[in-house]
Amino acid sequence: MTLDPVPVVLSVRDLTSRFFLPTGVVHAVERVSFELHAGRSLGIVGESGCGKTATVMSVLRLLPAPGRIVGGHITFEGRELLDLSDEEMRRIRGARIALIPQNPGSALNPVLTIGWQLREALQAHQELSRTEARDRIVEVLDLTGIPDPQHQLDRYPHEFSGGMKQRILIAMAIANHPALLVADEPTTALDTTMQAKVLELMSELVDSFEMTLMLITHNMGVVASVCERVAVMYAGQIVEMGSASDLFRAPLHPYSDLLLGSTPRLDGRRSAERVIEGKPPDLMMAPTGCSFRDRCPLAEPGCAEPPPFLEVVEGRHVRCWVAQRDTSSRDLPRRSPARSAAEPSTSTDDGEPS
């Protein structure tokens, strides 16, 4: 909440990005708003095509053409990123905001040694001598659990396994001590046992370096193990946002509920009967009404009107008419009158649960 003493690192407001294709306009990101407080972690979950990667690429201002940010504000460490020149943005990227990419196999240059690539990442942002850079590289590689780092610098990416490559990329991301770490499906390409290890490593590093983490994934298990807060995206919009423990225990939006219900799990509940029928809407059409209503078991005529994104319980936002109505009548913890009076009604504030 506004009472959270921790400063806001990243604030995204009404971010809207579109892809202008010859065949039409893809509404990839529609008025997405969230805030990230220093040292906290936010997971953005959703299925393919829901706009989670487009959101992140917009924040990094790396949205590939024909994609373009058409509206909104992105404030990072007090600066409006959308007003910066490309050169200014380059100085932030890799130094203050770092990205861990999805596919470790293709993110490293196959014809350069890893030592060369790590040094390049460092020297792009810091004046370092060769030996200083080398010491720093050995240090970060050691932190990410690469055995015997000083002897690995002259090796090429193909000499490492997928898990090791992802560790090298994590080392590269944290080398400049960024404030914000953005991880786009960091473990999707990895095996189960390696995935668990890499996630554990990432959490530890985020804690010890006091980084802020934004993690994109389609895997509910990954969010549950790493993130404090979760934003669920559907058809370019955030449909629900709240603390991970609240959202996983009692999701408010029907989509979050069904998504959780159809996630296979090992701990007993074999409830594959909950299936989301149909497919996501065509993003070539401008959204009308609630974008989930065609697949929603709770849809009613009123859902043809676009639902607002409202905070229905303290720290929990949802974009659903039914959930907003039901939550206000249900016996859920309410906002204290004093606090809600202190807040502007338009607030899309994204506070941390205590």
Place this chain on the structure above:
Amino acid sequence: MTQASHVGPVPDLPGNVVLAARDVKKHFKGRRGLGRRHGTVYAVDGVTFELNEGETFGLVGESGCGKSTLARLLVGLYAPTAGTILLHGEVVNAAGAGQRLRGRLQMVFQDPAGSLDPRRRVVDSVAEPLIGSRARKERRAAAVEMLERVGLKAELGDRYPHQLSGGQQQRACIARALVADPAIVVLDEALSSLDVSLQAQMMSLLRDLQAEFRSTYVFITHDLATAFELSTRIAIMYLGDIVELLPADAFRQGTLHPYSRALVEAVLVPDPAVQRGRKLIQLSGDVPSASLPPPGCRFHTRCPYAQERCSHDRPPLVQHRAEHWVACHFAGALPPRAEPPTSGSL
């Protein structure tokens, strides 16, 4: 059960055995490459099991464990280096068997776009397994019917693969696999590239079709949770070996092999309350190369419980409980919980 490689885990289920794999091996010969000699790759190294009619046999393992090689062996795309695979008593890879068994063994691949001919209408691809057994018109009618059964309207069948979504393409692949009433359908990571909601749709479709056609599925995946959802029995593979084989229902009582336990532990539960503060079993190092598999137990180099014996004595697959087979010298004697004593609770 002295020699697991020759005495297989024969299920006590009353079902009919459709397929039997006996001590199947597939080794890929080393080749002289650019200045470097590559050794033989022991992709599948002595695997024995049977499949019952109407069951779903989940084959789980991480990359490089040999599960896809085994899939190809089962449908006759590879000839085994040693051992036999019998379909209803007939050797799958005997000379000339390919023709006779066409349509009896079907496979659905991970990438649906890449496994449909881009220049043919979907309905023609779906009808293909019937070539040789039915007249042209009948083939088309059967294909249209099967497409409808998997949820694709006839008009979609007249389209080309690129005009369908990924989910629709995978439905078409499932229709093609089932159209000729196969004895066995091998699903090789068939759901892995799909979104959670599509995965759930496909699993319920596969279950319905199985109830209707009594098909036998071999469900190959790296994802233990989906295997658990769909399978009646689960086999866990490591470096070319089945290390544990158990009914899916027995999963809750716990797995016995240290590798299976590590794998179960590594599955992320979509629940922060469970996931927080959970300490994982740390397997040391990476999976060894399949061209230099360690002697003795294949897993001993990474096993937290390994003893001296494990480094030279390869444990056979032995029955420990009803229907529950494990290849570990110390399977019954390990600590009851999966964690080593120092770590936290689940």
